[in-house]
Amino acid sequence: MRKILLxxxxxxxxxxFFNRLTGANVIESNYPGTTxxxxxxxxxxxxxxxxxxxxxxxFSLEPKDKAEEVAIKMLEEEKxxxxxxxxxxxxxxxxxYLALEIIERGYPxxxxxxxxxxxxxxxIQINIEKLKxxxxxxxxxxxxxxxxxxxxxxxxxxxxASVEVKEIMEKVGxxx
Amino acid sequence: MEKKLSKxxxxxxxxxxxxxxxxxxxxxxxxxxxxxxxxxxxKHPLKGPIVVEVNGAYTSLALSVADRIxxxxxx
Numbered sequence: 001m002r003k004i005l006l007x008x009x010x011x012x013x014x015x016x017f018f019n020r021l022t023g024a025n026v027i028e029s030n031y032p033g034t035t036x037x038x039x040x041x042x043x044x045x046x047x048x049x050x051x052x053x054x055x056x057x058x059f060s061l062e063p064k065d066k067a068e069e070v071a072i073k074m075l076e077e078e079k080x081x082x083x084x085x086x087x088x089x090x091x092x093x094x095x096x097y098l099a100l101e102i103i104e105r106g107y108p109x110x111x112x113x114x115x116x117x118x119x120x121x122x123x124i125q126i127n128i129e130k131l132k133x134x135x136x137x138x139x140x141x142x143x144x145x146x147x148x149x150x151x152x153x154x155x156x157x158x159x160x161a162s163v164e165v166k167e168i169m170e171k172v173g174x175x176x
Numbered sequence: 177m178e179k180k181l182s183k184x185x186x187x188x189x190x191x192x193x194x195x196x197x198x199x200x201x202x203x204x205x206x207x208x209x210x211x212x213x214x215x216x217x218x219k220h221p222l223k224g225p226i227v228v229e230v231n232g233a234y235t236s237l238a239l240s241v242a243d244r245i246x247x248x249x250x251x
Contacts, residue, residue: 009205058205059205059206060201060202060204060205062201062202062205064202088233090232090233091207091231091232091233093207093231094205094206094207094231094233097204097205097207098205122232124232
């Protein structure tokens with residue numbers, strides 16, 4: 001069974017995401033650091049089943065505390081896994097930093113721009129098409145607490161593939 | 177004027193001038209890089225952590241970390 005890791009900064013909604021995908025009932029709260037260990041669950045895709053792992057939040061792939069250590073170790077142990085990188089759309093920059101680090105390590109990534117409603121409230125505009133063409137990975141706006149975008153996330157898993165960071169950097173260079 | 181991030185006052189804003197080399201990657205994940213604008217939100221007593229605003233998001237830093245980030249502030 002293919003494994004999917006849910007990764008992202010602390011307090012972006014990974015556990016809400018996990019509960020939605022698996023029907024489990026992991027503790028959620030609105031402060032960072034709720035998940036310090038990992039949880040596993042299962043979900044059905046349209047053609048195959050997946051094992052989903054809820055990973056503690058981390059800012060980067062350089063561990064600073066116990067929870068981050070767990071997160072990084074899990075990523076390294078699951079070489080063949082696919083990663084859904086959950087990003088807080090209203091704090092997109094630091095989320096993209098982590099996403100790039102995961103892409104750099106060669107994992108296929110699906111980028112979920114979670115808390116889309118919060119970003120809209122803050123009048124933050126994100127050009128999804130441009131982000132998609134730069135990163136060359138699926139980018140999907142989601143609202144985990146209402147379930148918006150989940151169908152698209154599951155459908156896009158098939159399209160996710162490893163991308164060379166060099167290619168991304170070249171495209172970023174063009175924009176400047 | 178140059179000062180350490182840990183020495184900034186409440187509400188004071190500044191631009192990151194330099195970060196000690198071995199700290200750079202650690203704080204980059206929180207959106208703190210050279211040339212970023214930061215605003216001091218909270219300082220805690222007894223050498224507690226500070227909270228700064230970066231890109232519209234709050235992030236907290238240990239005072240020992242803030243000591244190693246040099247800021248450029250107006251005036």
